Amino acid sequence: MNLRFNVYRIFLIGLLISFRILNKFGYFIFCSSLREKNSEIVKQPVYSKIKLRKSPEEIEVFIPPKGFTPELIFLITFAIAWNSFITIWTWGAVLMAPLPINLFFGLFSIPFWAVGLSMIGAILFMLFGSTRLKITSKEISLTYECLKLKYQKPKPTSRHKIATIDRTKLSYDGQTKKDDSAVTIWADAKPYRIKSTSNSNANGMYVQSLSAIELDWLAQELSEWLNIPVTEK
Numbered sequence: 001m002n003l004r005f006n007v008y009r010i011f012l013i014g015l016l017i018s019f020r021i022l023n024k025f026g027y028f029i030f031c032s033s034l035r036e037k038n039s040e041i042v043k044q045p046v047y048s049k050i051k052l053r054k055s056p057e058e059i060e061v062f063i064p065p066k067g068f069t070p071e072l073i074f075l076i077t078f079a080i081a082w083n084s085f086i087t088i089w090t091w092g093a094v095l096m097a098p099l100p101i102n103l104f105f106g107l108f109s110i111p112f113w114a115v116g117l118s119m120i121g122a123i124l125f126m127l128f129g130s131t132r133l134k135i136t137s138k139e140i141s142l143t144y145e146c147l148k149l150k151y152q153k154p155k156p157t158s159r160h161k162i163a164t165i166d167r168t169k170l171s172y173d174g175q176t177k178k179d180d181s182a183v184t185i186w187a188d189a190k191p192y193r194i195k196s197t198s199n200s201n202a203n204g205m206y207v208q209s210l211s212a213i214e215l216d217w218l219a220q221e222l223s224e225w226l227n228i229p230v231t232e233k
Contacts, residue, residue, distance in 0.1 A: 045214060058134065061133040067127065086113060086116055129146035139159055140162060154191070162185060165183070166184040166185075167215065168233045
């Protein structure tokens with residue numbers, strides 16, 4: 001009788017110990033998974049100037065002008081030198097060369113003027129330009145604004161045609177840059193892209209420099225609102 005009672009008591013003690021071990025182990029797994037889940041949540045950096053406005057009906061990402069930075073000093077200096085040289089050269093060639101040679105010189109200078117004007121455009125956009133990505137219940141649009149001038153490319157597309165959200169990481173093919181860090185929403189085979197570089201993007205517009213963390217945060221916010229997973233490339 002005592003033997004049976006002792007066996008029963010040992011069994012209960014072992015069961016209790018096992019239950020406590022399993023309970024602590026389950027709690028550890030739960031905390032680990034919760035910590036892992038929270039670590040994946042990306043928040044907007046404190047230095048970020050991006051303004052995000054969202055409601056059940058629409059979401060809007062506004063990227064303000066970059067403003068004056070030290071890198072603009074070199075760009076402004078080079079733009080002044082370039083355009084001054086092209087102005088003097090074109091003026092002298094057109095006025096001094098006889099017909100029809102002066103017309104040839106004038107046409108020859110057009111590509112150089114295009115480069116000079118693009119530099120001026122880059123300076124103005126970095127100082128005064130902004131980017132606005134807006135998705136409503138009806139459409140998605142990407143608008144570039146500078147000095148009250150607005151330009152949309154691609155054109156607005158129906159929201160129902162939004163297919164994927166791509167998060168492209170910065171990559172190189174040898175010493176050549178292959179892809180910029182970017183967030184791209186594809187709708188009707190059109191890329192609505194926000195890139196990290198301040199150079200001209202695929203749409204031919206100059207955009208503000210954004211950090212990788214800002215792009216990760218934007219991709220997360222857009223993914224949650226659209227209920228579309230982010231595809232990393």
